[in-house]
Amino acid sequence: MALTLEEVDHIASLARLRLTPDEKARFREQLSSILDYMAMLRRLDTSAIEPTATVLPLRTILRPDVVTPSLPAAELLALAPAAEAQMFRVPPVLD
Amino acid sequence: MDALTDLTLLEAAAQLRAGQVSSRELTEACLERVAAVDPRLDAFLAVTPELARASADAADERLAAWRRDPDVRLHPLAGLPLAIKDVLCVRGTSTTAGSRILEGFQAPYTATAVQRLLDAGVVVLGKTNCDEFAMGSSTENSGFRPTHNPWDTSRVPGGSSGGSAAAVAARLAFGALGTDTGGSIRQPASFCGLAGLKTSYGRVSRYGLIAFGSSLDTIGPLARTVADAALIFSAIAGHDPLDSTSMPLPVPPVMLEGAQVKGLRVGVPKEYFIPGMQAEVETAVRAAIAALAGLGANVVEISLPHTEYALPVYYLVAPAEASANLARFDGVRYGLRAASGGPAGDGAPGEGALSSLWDQYEATRGAGFGPEVKRRIMLGTYALSAGYYDAYYGQAQKVRTLVKRDFDQAFEQVDVIACPVAPTTAFALGAKTDDPLAMYLEDVFTLPPSLAGICGLSVPCGFDARGLPIGLQLLGPAFGEDRVLRAGHVYQQATDWHTRRPPL
Numbered sequence: 001m002a003l004t005l006e007e008v009d010h011i012a013s014l015a016r017l018r019l020t021p022d023e024k025a026r027f028r029e030q031l032s033s034i035l036d037y038m039a040m041l042r043r044l045d046t047s048a049i050e051p052t053a054t055v056l057p058l059r060t061i062l063r064p065d066v067v068t069p070s071l072p073a074a075e076l077l078a079l080a081p082a083a084e085a086q087m088f089r090v091p092p093v094l095d
Numbered sequence: 096m097d098a099l100t101d102l103t104l105l106e107a108a109a110q111l112r113a114g115q116v117s118s119r120e121l122t123e124a125c126l127e128r129v130a131a132v133d134p135r136l137d138a139f140l141a142v143t144p145e146l147a148r149a150s151a152d153a154a155d156e157r158l159a160a161w162r163r164d165p166d167v168r169l170h171p172l173a174g175l176p177l178a179i180k181d182v183l184c185v186r187g188t189s190t191t192a193g194s195r196i197l198e199g200f201q202a203p204y205t206a207t208a209v210q211r212l213l214d215a216g217v218v219v220l221g222k223t224n225c226d227e228f229a230m231g232s233s234t235e236n237s238g239f240r241p242t243h244n245p246w247d248t249s250r251v252p253g254g255s256s257g258g259s260a261a262a263v264a265a266r267l268a269f270g271a272l273g274t275d276t277g278g279s280i281r282q283p284a285s286f287c288g289l290a291g292l293k294t295s296y297g298r299v300s301r302y303g304l305i306a307f308g309s310s311l312d313t314i315g316p317l318a319r320t321v322a323d324a325a326l327i328f329s330a331i332a333g334h335d336p337l338d339s340t341s342m343p344l345p346v347p348p349v350m351l352e353g354a355q356v357k358g359l360r361v362g363v364p365k366e367y368f369i370p371g372m373q374a375e376v377e378t379a380v381r382a383a384i385a386a387l388a389g390l391g392a393n394v395v396e397i398s399l400p401h402t403e404y405a406l407p408v409y410y411l412v413a414p415a416e417a418s419a420n421l422a423r424f425d426g427v428r429y430g431l432r433a434a435s436g437g438p439a440g441d442g443a444p445g446e447g448a449l450s451s452l453w454d455q456y457e458a459t460r461g462a463g464f465g466p467e468v469k470r471r472i473m474l475g476t477y478a479l480s481a482g483y484y485d486a487y488y489g490q491a492q493k494v495r496t497l498v499k500r501d502f503d504q505a506f507e508q509v510d511v512i513a514c515p516v517a518p519t520t521a522f523a524l525g526a527k528t529d530d531p532l533a534m535y536l537e538d539v540f541t542l543p544p545s546l547a548g549i550c551g552l553s554v555p556c557g558f559d560a561r562g563l564p565i566g567l568q569l570l571g572p573a574f575g576e577d578r579v580l581r582a583g584h585v586y587q588q589a590t591d592w593h594t595r596r597p598p599l
Binding site for chain 2: 007008010011012014015016017018019023026027030031033034035037038040041042044046049050051052053054055056058061063071075076079080081082088090091092093094
């Protein structure tokens with residue numbers, strides 16, 4: 001199952017990853033052979049099998065609707081590459 | 096006379112209580128040894144001497160108070176220096192998950208598992224090296240530098256908890272926390288001659304653990320003996336309201352005293368002895384199983400028929416989950432932001448400036464993530480993408496049900512499962528870095544239990560002709576840690592593999 005460079009570009013875009021041409025070529029090859037290996041899963045008849053998303057029987061976990069302390073905003077903003085007026089500063093979202 | 100750092104965790108704890116040594120002395124001994132030995136190993140990414148000394152002094156005060164008044168509560172781990180894998184947030188420490196994308200990040204809060212140790216009076220010596228975001232089986236994927244195996248520094252310590260394993264094996268710490276998503280505690284424990292416990296999924300809170308695969312990640316101890324590992328396990332296990340995937344079940348106390356394996360039904364899965372595995376590994380593991388039989392266990396052959404499918408399932412499910420978990424590293428709130436040429440670094444027009452937020456995402460992630468992380472994000476993204484979801488991720492989730500069912504059915508017939516941890520002993524640095532799939536194949540024996548969410552203990556059971564450690568894997572049903580710890584402890588009382596030390 002050989003991936004095309006276009007498909008690699010598409011996946012990199014979905015994943016918001018900037019790749020060099022070198023990386024694209026290498027990943028195309030590596031991902032293609034890894035995906036080939038995955039094809040063995042199709043040997044199994046899973047038509048009657050439920051998927052396992054989690055091994056635990058837990059589902060919706062609730063907690064009391066009570067306000068509890070959060071981490072101080074100032075501390076969190078101090079970790080940011082760029083912050084201003086209680087906000088994270090970023091480049092323009094839209095062109 | 097042996098150095099203080101040669102003591103086991105339990106021996107050091109006994110000496111602390113008897114007043115024969117202080118926590119400060121133990122801590123200084125570890126810090127000195129780290130300074131002397133770690134340059135050859137690179138087990139640590141960050142050593143935290145001030146934090147450690149402050150904790151040690153506080154522990155010494157508490158020990159003194161306890162000696163004056165035995166009613167003062169004193170945890171068995173009080174005053175003991177441990178190391179923490181750098182995927183765990185510890186407030187006031189550099190926390191990088193082994194990645195350049197978090198270089199310089201100082202965690203603003205502490206993971207529950209670590210907080211429980213701190214509350215017990217543990218001394219945190221520092222943060223240990225790991226494969227980037229816990230993705231790897233050798234610690235060669237660390238964004239900073241590889242860690243070296245103390246038994247032979249030209250070899251890998253295993254991964255992804257290689258730093259923790261090397262630190263404990265080289266006696267730089269009395270124990271450590273690691274994490275295990277597909278084998279990352281068990282395999283480095285095996286490569287470094289340690290006891291390493293992968294806890295059941297849901298047994299230890301993941302709050303504060305930088306997530307890789309949220310349905311697979313577990314936290315557990317690495318230590319020089321099973322008894323040491325059991326003590327650390329007891330301190331960190333148990334429900335945490337801050338982690339909605341932590342099981343609200345009581346943790347039965349682990350009773351090692353008087354443990355025995357007479358009548359214990361031990362299953363040996365035939366699918367775990369494969370052509371291509373190192374002959375000495377098979378020999379040592381089979382001898383260990385025979386030793387358990389000699390101690391009274393009933394050994395039976397079992398079959399886990401979907402074993403070979405675990406690898407493709409894992410390498411679809413885990414990367415898919417990782418692609419979602421690592422989306423947060425985007426240069427906005429913390430960590431690396433790819434540099435722009437603009438004056439304010441905020442995308443203002445200028446030479447080489449980031450023109451848009453999208454640009455920032457791509458540039459930051461392109462620069463900050465290493466190749467294995469990128470590879471897995473790509474694999475996961477593909478498996479989840481429109482048109483491919485059912486064939487890849489969907490199918491993998493269904494086969495995961497089959498892999499788990501194999502274990503559920505096996506544990507109706509046996510109490511524990513005994514098998515190898517890895518197909519080989521520690522390989523040379525660089526030996527597998529060119530072939531990702533070859534590296535993934537190192538995990539064949541540890542992946543299936545991870546998919547099933549059960550617990551597994553790696554215990555040293557021999558050495559190969561090069562003097563490299565070999566591990567025996569003991570698997571128990573979910574929340575059955577006491578069972579595997581007892582069996583492992585009995586094995587260690589009858590053998591002395593775990594007393595051998597690396598030449599460092």
